[in-house]
Every structure is written in C-alpha cells, then in structure tokens.
Amino acid sequence: MSPRPDLGPKPRLGYCDSRIERAAELRTDAAAIEGLARKPGAGAYVIGGEGIVMKKGSPLNEPLFTIDEANALSPATETIFLGVLDGAPRFGHGLTPQAAEALKSRGDLLVTDLRSIAVQGLVEQDHLPPIAEAKAVLHWHARHRFCSNCGSTTRIVNGGWRRDCPQCKAEHFPRTDPVVIMLASSGEHCLLGRSPRFVPTMWSCLAGFIEPGESMEDAVRRETREEAGITCGRVAYFATQPWPFPTSLMIGCHAEALTHEIVVDREELEGARWFSKDEVERMLMRKHPQGLTTPPPVAIAHHIIRAWLEDEISFD
Numbered sequence: 001m002s003p004r005p006d007l008g009p010k011p012r013l014g015y016c017d018s019r020i021e022r023a024a025e026l027r028t029d030a031a032a033i034e035g036l037a038r039k040p041g042a043g044a045y046v047i048g049g050e051g052i053v054m055k056k057g058s059p060l061n062e063p064l065f066t067i068d069e070a071n072a073l074s075p076a077t078e079t080i081f082l083g084v085l086d087g088a089p090r091f092g093h094g095l096t097p098q099a100a101e102a103l104k105s106r107g108d109l110l111v112t113d114l115r116s117i118a119v120q121g122l123v124e125q126d127h128l129p130p131i132a133e134a135k136a137v138l139h140w141h142a143r144h145r146f147c148s149n150c151g152s153t154t155r156i157v158n159g160g161w162r163r164d165c166p167q168c169k170a171e172h173f174p175r176t177d178p179v180v181i182m183l184a185s186s187g188e189h190c191l192l193g194r195s196p197r198f199v200p201t202m203w204s205c206l207a208g209f210i211e212p213g214e215s216m217e218d219a220v221r222r223e224t225r226e227e228a229g230i231t232c233g234r235v236a237y238f239a240t241q242p243w244p245f246p247t248s249l250m251i252g253c254h255a256e257a258l259t260h261e262i263v264v265d266r267e268e269l270e271g272a273r274w275f276s277k278d279e280v281e282r283m284l285m286r287k288h289p290q291g292l293t294t295p296p297p298v299a300i301a302h303h304i305i306r307a308w309l310e311d312e313i314s315f316d
C-alpha cells in the first residue's frame with residue numbers, strides 16, 4: 001500500500017452547519033413574526049421553483065433582500081419564517097417559477113439554480129443552509145395546497161411550518177425524504193457508479209430512497225444489490241447532508257462489499273465499476289489521466305469517498 005499524499009484541509013460540506021437559530025417557539029405567534037418582519041435587519045431569500053434570486057455582485061452575489069425589496073420584486077406566494085441570525089430575522093419569500101423566470105431579464109439581478117450557486121461558489125457559503133431550508137419548505141408548499149385526506153384547500157400556518165385543512169382539520173407538516181448514499185468497498189477498491197445525468201467524466205457513490213418500513217442499513221444493502229449486483233455486509237454511518245432537490249436528506253454510509261462481480265442496472269446507471277485507491281486519489285485531486293472526477297466538495301459523496309481514501313473507514 002503506497003502512502004497517501006496530503007489532500008489538504010477538509011472542505012466544508014454544502015448546505016450544512018446553519019448559523020440560523022430556527023426559533024421554533026415563535027412560529028405559532030403570527031403577530032410576533034409580523035413584528036420581526038418589520039425589524040431593521042430583517043432579510044429574505046427570494047426563491048421561485050428552482051430559481052434563486054440574487055443581487056449581482058463581484059466576486060460574490062448577494063442573495064439576501066430587505067423585506068421591502070423582496071415585496072417589490074414580486075408578491076410572495078408564501079412567506080416562511082426561517083429563524084434568527086444574530087438577532088436578525090430571516091425569511092423565505094416564495095415566487096411562482098414564472099415570476100422568478102421574468103426577473104432573469106433584469107440586469108441588476110442574477111437568477112439561477114442552487115446547485116450552480118453551491119458548486120460555483122456564487123454566494124458567501126453561510127447563505128447556503130438558509131437558502132436550502134427556504135427552498136425545501138417552499139417546494140413543499142407549492143405541492144401541498146390541497147388536503148391529502150379530503151381534497152380541500154389548505155391554509156398556511158405556523159410561520160410556514162404547517163398547513164391546516166379547514167374541512168377535516170388535518171394538520172400537514174413539511175416532509176423530508178431520506179436517501180442513502182453509500183460507498184461500498186473491499187480492501188483497496190471501492191465501487192463507484194455513473195448516472196446518465198452526471199457530467200461525462202464524473203463517477204460517484206450509489207444512492208437511493210429509503211422505502212417505508214426499511215432501515216438505513218437495509219436500504220444501503222438493497223440499493224447496492226439492485227443497482228450494481230453487489231452484496232454488502234456491514235454498514236457504517238458517516239454523516240448527513242440536507243439535499244433540497246427537492247426535499248431530501250442524504251444519509252452518507254460506508255458499506256463492506258462481500259462480492260465482486262458487478263451487474264449494472266441500466267435503468268438506473270450508465271455504468272459501475274471498481275476503482276483502486278490510487279485512481280480515486282487522482283480523481284479527487286483532479287489529476288486523473290482520463291480526466292475522471294469525483295463530485296465536488298459541496299456534495300457529501302466527495303466527503304464519503306475521501307474518508308475511505310484516507311483510511312478513516314475500514315471493515316478489515
């Protein structure tokens with residue numbers, strides 16, 4: 001085994017380590033939330049569908065608007081109370097996707113998707129967690145305007161953290177969908193796959209939704225078997241990452257591969273193969289001879305792969 005080179009300080013995982021205090025105790029007090037919105041320093045993230053609205057800047061853009069600025073852009077479909085940052089309230093100001101699209105014509109604004117913002121570092125990194133929070137909740141509202149129990153129109157309450165049905169009295173809460181994302185490995189080799197959606201050079205961890213009645217460990221084993229035909233044994237939890245595309249929580253794991261012969265599910269993956277530690281190291285350092293890469297540092301897959309490469313995880 002060759003000694004591994006120093007990959008440098010660990011980059012920050014995107015959308016994590018929010019500095020916002022969610023202040024959930026204020027959500028039921030509509031008057032208090034309205035008062036907060038009038039406070040100096042109150043700010044709102046303006047989001048319409050996949051479009052995040054920012055004031056153009058250089059080198060970084062500014063995604064935080066005053067409440068008056070946000071209202072002037074377009075009236076809110078919903079307003080979400082995100083919490084408080086150093087005493088300053090923060091809100092999510094929802095637009096229709098069409099309204100966000102229309103703002104693209106303005107020269108002083110930049111409207112683009114959150115993945116691009118995170119990967120290209122278009123805003124100061126502390127803005128990513130509250131934008132992820134706002135985007136996920138606003139997406140949930142856009143798809144839960146009617147009661148799933150009786151079909152009546154629901155109304156937004158609790159600062160945007162619940163919708164109530166006036167007819168059958170059901171209460172609906174924003175949901176998070178758990179996804180396992182895992183790196184199966186055996187000794188000096190790990191299993192990476194390629195989705196047809198990836199940029200042509202990128203290989204990453206396998207991933208899939210946890211199904212109802214399924215443990216995280218069982219989901220890791222099932223998805224790895226279904227997508228690549230590999231049987232896994234032990235599963236170790238690594239870390240999680242909010243993934244607001246639209247409302248997932250990525251649960252990062254390492255898994256012990258017990259078999260070696262790969263059978264690729266072509267419905268899910270374009271390819272899957274074993275990579276040696278030497279090859280993965282070159283991919284992480286962007287020095288692979290064929291230009292192959294791992295996902296960027298904002299994504300948890302990068303961290304899962306790096307932890308395995310740096311021998312933080314071993315099933316030996």
Ligand SMILES: [Zn+2]
Pocket residue numbers: 147148149150151152165166167168169170
């Ligand atoms: Zn109902």
